[in-house]
Amino acid sequence: MGGSLVGLSASLFLGRLGVGHLLVEKHASTSTHPRGRGNNLRTMELFRTAGVESAVREAASVLAGNHGILQAESLTGMDHHWLFREIDPGGAMSRFSPTGWCLCSQNDLEPVLLRTAQELGGELRFSTELISFEQDAEGVTAVVEHRESGRTSVVRADYLIAADGPRSSVRRRLGIGQTGRGELFHNVSITFRAKRLADVVGDRRFIACYLTNPAADGALLPVDNVEQWVFHAPWHPETGETLEDFTDERCAEHIRMATGVRDMEVEITGKAPWHAAERVAERYRDGRIFLAGDSAHEMSPTGAFGSNTGIQDAHNLVWKLAAVLAGWAGPGLLDTYGAERQPVAVATSARAAARSAEHSHPGYSAPPTTGRQSDVLAVAMGYRYASDAIHGADPATPVVPDRFTATGEPGSRAPHLWVDRDGTRMSTLDLYERTCVLLTGPEGAAWHGAALRVADRLDIPLAAYRLGPDPTHDLTPDPGTDWTELHGTTPQGAVLVRPDGFVAWRARGAEREPERVLTDVLQSVLCR
Structure with missing residues (x-):
């Protein structure tokens, strides 16, 4: 439930994966107020994979030339300075991502998400409010009411995603507390x-x-x-x-x-x-009900972390729901949603508050903390997961590092690399949406063959791609780039990437029994 940015994004992602669903939103339409405008690189990567990046940029075209945060005593005086002038000076971020930051106000973005979600088959009902819900071992039964007519209807679903904002009625009814x-x-x-x-x-x-x-x-x-x-x-x-x-x-x-x-x-x-x-829910799951977006976390607006964190919540949760519903992942996979996203929210909300103090946001009197805050890229894309859906993550690695690095380590967002696939130039990030993906190098034939056999035997949708310097391979990296170095492996190694674009496991080299190793890894990562 909830038809704002996070609920609409969840509907979009569910539609892309072919999962039937109903969205209810109590307001009569999408937002009419220009807010929540900053969409960071990670969110734009998700929109790119979901096929809406160009539509979002078109909706955002009026503000495409706006950059930086200015601080001034007034607009007519001489006392002014830029807190930062460019988000990406010199275009350095292009090394890390196939897309870029986008300034698109919520009232312009939501109609794009709504239209696309409907085109993908989602049922979206506005002026409709969740009145009550009950869950059992098999699903959730909800009563919804159309606010204009007063008509009520009963809905039966496998799961409920509550994206109903910071005053979440679902969270309160479940008795889930908050920290912060x-x-x-x-x-x-x-x-x-x-x-x-x-x-x-x-x-x-x-x-x-x-x-x-x-x-x-x-x-x-x-x-x-x-x-x-x-x-x-x-x-x-x-x-x-x-x-x-x-x-x-x-x-x-x-x-x-x-x-x-x-x-x-x-x-x-x-x-x-x-x-x-600065608040984060004590837990993100209650049986078959999940919190996402502002119902799960609140944070200061400086840095635009709140809406981006919520959209990324939805993306993390949706592929797991799709995998469990389709039967190729075990129900335990859904426990990893909160295990992964709650620590990210705790770390990000603290960084957002510190950034508000650093920028002396109007109305906020807290003094800045000592030292410069972590770069925005580290918070937006550098966060790490450590859960049962990651094999080999280092538990000592900070959830949000001080600086962003693309290392290919298990639990991190998979690195971006430009490749040629059948004459089409694309990013490796474009491969990650519907299935797990195994990448192997020019000397990784054993891993590649094992992946095809394991996927067939376990009935798991797994795509396997060989990267190499000539057209005999599935993917050919741009000249001068080294996928093994970027992913932290060797030409004999392999990297397993989840549908959400996070590295699930990595082998630096060859193994004596690749089929057995891959079987164990996939069974573990998918909680089977």
């Missing part, structure tokens, strides 16, 4: 029109500008770089301040003072409160 520091700060997001503001901003095409006027601070975000904008104003309910105090007149005057354009005409078009918090 709780609420950090509060803002009111104000949408407005101001035609003169674009002239004042000029060529400073920022993602956001933190305005630090002590009398009127806040964060300014462009919507169309012309006349539509968003302003995040600090809100202090702890002092008795209410949402009703944010009248249109007060908001307009606050924006004028913050920007330094005191005679600017401002038309307020909407207001929405939001709360920055």
Whole structure:
């Protein structure tokens, strides 16, 4: 349940894997408020594999030229500096990924996900609310109600994914507690029109500008770089301040003072409160019910980690559900969802809060921690898993490292490598979606043959590809690249990658009994 970014992404991923499902969302439509706009490299990789990257970029085209975070006392003064100017200066990230970061507001992204999920056969019902649910050993029975007509219906499903936001009714009904520091700060997001503001901003095409006027601070975000904008104003309910105090007149005057354009005409078009918090659910699973997105974790918005973490939750969970439902993985595989994603959320939420302090986010008074925070790439793509669905992960490796490295170690995201496949240039990441994949080098024929025999005998969907320098191999890497070095193996070795693109196991060289080894590994990783 839940038809926002995470629920819609789950529907998209389920549709791609051919899993029938029903999504219910209590609101009448997708989001109309421009928020949740930063989509990091890992999320864009998932959208690429799911076939929607180009549609997302088209929806995001109006903000394609916006980069960096600016901090200024006002837009009219000289006191300003860039917290960072470019997300990817010099295009260095292209070494690690076939795609790039994308600035696409939630109100533009959600319709793309909705349309594609429907095209893939998903049943998505808006203006529909989950009223009650019960689970048993065989599935979940839910009662849903159409909010306009009042009609109720009973739904029977194998599993329930609760992507119903930070105030999750499902989490509360299951009695699942939360850990973390709780609420950090509060803002009111104000949408407005101001035609003169674009002239004042000029060529400073920022993602956001933190305005630090002590009398009127806040964060300014462009919507169309012309006349539509968003302003995040600090809100202090702890002092008795209410949402009703944010009248249109007060908001307009606050924006004028913050920007330094005191005679600017401002038309307020909407207001929405939001709360920055650091909370993570104590568990992600209760029988046949799973938490995902904000129902599982809340984090400060700085760095756009929250929505990305939620979308990546959905991706981790969906392939496991598909594998269990299809019978090629054991039900124990579903326990690895929480074992993998909860530690990532704990580490990421802490990094998000630290980044808010480092950037002095308006409304957040916490002092910065000592030292520079880890690079965003490490948090976005460098996180590691250690669970029963990973064979050979080093338990001493931090969940989120200080710096990003692509090593091919078990538990890490598989490295990106450009290859030629039957005359088509593609990334190795494009191979990972529907099945496990075994990569072998030019001297890995024993592993390749064993993989085909094991997959047939165990009835497991497993794709096997040989990488080498000539067309006799399945995949030919770009000249000058070495897949063995990138994946941490040798020409005689092999790498097993899960459908979600994470390395499940790695053999550095040959083995005397490759078929037995692969059998044991696959049975273990798939919890059979």
